Amino acid sequence: MSTTLRFFRFASPAAFYPLAGKLVPWFAAIAAILAATALYLGMLRAPTDATQGDAYRIIFIHVPAAWMSMLLYVVMAFWAAIGWAFNARLASIVARAIAPTGAMFTFLALWTGALWGKPTWGTWWVWDARLTSELILLFLYAGYIALVSAIDDTRRADRAGALLAIVGSVNVPIIYFSVIWWNTLHQGASVSVTAAPKMASVMLLAMLLMTLAFWAYAFAVIFVRTRAIALERDNHAAWATDAVARAPVRQGASS
Amino acid sequence: MSGTFAVLVARDLRLAARRRVDVVLPIAFFTVAVSLFPLGVGPEPQTLRQIAPGVVWVAALLAAMLSVTQLYAADHADGSLEQMLLVPGARISIALAKAVSHWLLTGLPLAVAAPVFGLLFDMSPPAIGSLVAGLVLGTPVLSLLGGLGAALTLGLRSGAVLLILIIVPLCIPAIIFGAGAVAAVESGLSARGHYSLLGALLIFTAVLAPMATGAALRIATE
Numbered sequence: 001m002s003t004t005l006r007f008f009r010f011a012s013p014a015a016f017y018p019l020a021g022k023l024v025p026w027f028a029a030i031a032a033i034l035a036a037t038a039l040y041l042g043m044l045r046a047p048t049d050a051t052q053g054d055a056y057r058i059i060f061i062h063v064p065a066a067w068m069s070m071l072l073y074v075v076m077a078f079w080a081a082i083g084w085a086f087n088a089r090l091a092s093i094v095a096r097a098i099a100p101t102g103a104m105f106t107f108l109a110l111w112t113g114a115l116w117g118k119p120t121w122g123t124w125w126v127w128d129a130r131l132t133s134e135l136i137l138l139f140l141y142a143g144y145i146a147l148v149s150a151i152d153d154t155r156r157a158d159r160a161g162a163l164l165a166i167v168g169s170v171n172v173p174i175i176y177f178s179v180i181w182w183n184t185l186h187q188g189a190s191v192s193v194t195a196a197p198k199m200a201s202v203m204l205l206a207m208l209l210m211t212l213a214f215w216a217y218a219f220a221v222i223f224v225r226t227r228a229i230a231l232e233r234d235n236h237a238a239w240a241t242d243a244v245a246r247a248p249v250r251q252g253a254s255s
Numbered sequence: 256m257s258g259t260f261a262v263l264v265a266r267d268l269r270l271a272a273r274r275r276v277d278v279v280l281p282i283a284f285f286t287v288a289v290s291l292f293p294l295g296v297g298p299e300p301q302t303l304r305q306i307a308p309g310v311v312w313v314a315a316l317l318a319a320m321l322s323v324t325q326l327y328a329a330d331h332a333d334g335s336l337e338q339m340l341l342v343p344g345a346r347i348s349i350a351l352a353k354a355v356s357h358w359l360l361t362g363l364p365l366a367v368a369a370p371v372f373g374l375l376f377d378m379s380p381p382a383i384g385s386l387v388a389g390l391v392l393g394t395p396v397l398s399l400l401g402g403l404g405a406a407l408t409l410g411l412r413s414g415a416v417l418l419i420l421i422i423v424p425l426c427i428p429a430i431i432f433g434a435g436a437v438a439a440v441e442s443g444l445s446a447r448g449h450y451s452l453l454g455a456l457l458i459f460t461a462v463l464a465p466m467a468t469g470a471a472l473r474i475a476t477e
Contacts, residue, residue, distance in 0.1 A: 136424050143421035150411050159474040160407050164421060167403065167467055171425050174456070178428035182435060 011090050013230035014239035020223040027220035034213035042206035055119040058112050059203075064211040066109040068218060069137060072102035076144070077169040080162035090226075092158035093233070095165070096148060097225035101218050103141035110134055129183035133176045140168045154233060259345050263352035264359075271360050281322040281361045282368060288314040289372050300377045307376035308386055308437035312430045315365050315390060316397055320422060322361050323401030324408070324415040326353050327472070331409055337476055346469030354395070354402040354465065362394030378437075385440040385449075389433035392453040396429045399464040406471035428456055 010016045042060035049056040076098040083092030113131060114124040125131065147164055151157035234240040271278050292310045293303055330336035339349055369390055373383035404422035408414035436449035 136427060139420070139424040143424065146417055146420055147407060150408070150413065150417055156474055156477075160471065163467060163471055163474065164407060167425065170463070171428075174428050174459075175424070178431045178452075182431040 011088055013090050013093065013234055014237070016090055017227055017230055017239070017243060020227050024220050024223050024227075027216045027223070031213050031216035031220060034209050034216060038206045038209035038213055041202055041209065046203045046206055047200055052120050055116065058116045060206050060210050062109060062112040062116055063207055064214050065105045065112060066134065067211060068214045069102060069106035069109050069134065072098055072105060072218065073137060073140065073165075073172070074169060076102055077162075077165035080158070080165045084159050084162035089233075090230070092162070093226050093229045094222065095161065096158070097222045097229060098218075099141060099145050099148075100225070101221050103138065103145065105214070105218075106134060106138045106141060110138065127183070129176075129180040132183070133179045136175055136179070137172075140172075144168070257348075259342060259348040260352045260355075263339075263349060264356050267353070267356035268359065271356075277325075278360055281318040282364050284321060285314050285318040285365055285368070286372075288317060289375075293376075303376045304378055304441075307373065307378050308382075308389075308434040309430075310376070311369060311372055311386060311390075312393075312434045315362075315394060316423065316426055316430060317419075318365065319357075319361055319394065319397040319401050320404075320419045321415065323357055323398065323405050324418055326357055326402055326405040327409055328405075331476075336472070340472060340476060346472055347465045350402055350406070350465040350468035350472065351461075353405075354399045354468070357402065358395045358398040362390070362398055366390035366394060379441070382437050382441050385436045385446045388446075388450060389436040389453060392450060392457055393429040393433040396453075396457055396460045397426055399460045399468075400425050403464050403468045403471060406468045406475060409472070409475040429453065432456065 010019055038060060042057055046057070046060075048054055076095050079091045079098065080095035082088055083090075083095055110131070113134070117126065118124050144161055144164055148157045148161040151160060231240050231243065289310055292306065296302055296306065327336055330339070340346060366387055369387050370383050373386055378386070400422050401418070404418040407421065408418045411417060432449045432453045436446040436453070439446045439449060
């Protein structure tokens with residue numbers, strides 16, 4: 001009982017703001033350490049692939065980025081729905097803070113995919129089912145960000161965004177399977193990403209570490225953004241003016 | 256509930272009958288957009304036959320998206336939308352009625368006009384038949400999803416472009432199965448699977464989209 005109460009205390013932006021501020025450096029440090037370890041394992045320790053040479057090593061960024069892009073959409077829709085259903089302001093703020101990071105990971109997955117495709121398939125882009133659905137995911141993120149930033153009234157923006165995110169996540173499986181079927185129907189691009197050779201355990205470890213690094217990075221960036229949005233929205237509240245007044249003034253920033 | 260629905264559809268059709276040019280505009284847009292492709296791609300019948308279903312579907316999607324932005328705009332501007340929303344339990348009926356009248360005014364005429372464009376693109380009669388069948392099943396999906404977009408972007412600046420950005424990704428399955436039906440017929444396969452999936456998509460959208468649209472209308476007007 002008392003732990004639940006303590007947990008829900010942080011659902012208020014005023015209580016969450018200092019907590020997130022304390023957590024951000026930790027998550028940033030964890031992200032840096034894990035990413036460095038994963039890059040060391042992936043770039044120097046993992047064996048060279050028999051067919052793809054060293055070009056395959058981008059997998060250590062590509063696959064974790066693709067995982068994060070899909071996961072973050074679901075997490076965003078979840079917090080947006082919580083914010084809408086329970087009128088929880090912090091949840092709506094978190095949903096908004098997640099969107100740019102999710103879109104960034106989607107773009108990163110597409111970009112690294114293109115860089116990987118050029119040396120191995122000989123082309124930057126194929127209309128493969130996975131590539132196409134990842135591109136559509138980017139459109140969904142773009143639509144969410146565009147909608148919430150087009151509405152000036154924050155309450156309406158949060159709710160409309162939540163509705164769009166929920167509709168989007170209901171549609172994602174339908175879009176995904178229709179794209180797969182469309183792709184098998186047009187057999188033009190018969191490149192399969194799934195025919196990957198059996199993975200060495202050091203490769204798997206590097207990929208998992210990079211995924212954890214991306215998680216920590218996402219937490220750090222999302223908390224920073226959440227703090228900024230919370231300050232912006234509560235700019236009339238006493239806690240926000242206090243927080244701004246107590247923030248260390250950077251010397252020489254104005255000169 | 257069904258009374259509200261019938262009254263609203265009849266009202267929208269009567270309003271449309273008094274502004275005939277507005278009704279013709281989406282079809283005129285569709286005609287111009289489809290006619291551009293042979294000029295851009297080249298007049299080879301083989302190429303045109305191959306791209307025809309995709310061209311017709313993409314033009315139908317854009318025609319639906321461009322016309323649907325006006326779906327709630329006039330009622331919102333003169334305040335009648337807020338009055339309608341005061342009727343208890345009417346939100347879903349309003350959303351469904353608006354989507355149905357939009358489909359009767361744009362989707363249905365496009366489906367009826369499609370054979371002419373099929374002939375312009377040198378499609379075979381069975382392929383034209385599957386194009387029309389696909390449009391009859393698929394354009395209601397576009398109207399229902401477009402209604403959701405119109406409700407979400409009600410009264411916003413640059414609402415029309417925003418609507419296209421948020422709704423087009425959701426329309427992708429309809430395009431895939433609609434154009435896929437024609438491709439299946441042209442390669443000598445049965446298009447029944449495509450029709451079934453389009454029908455399933457239509458039922459799914461017809462059940463869920465009016466609810467989402469109703470919620471979006473409440474969000475936009477409260």
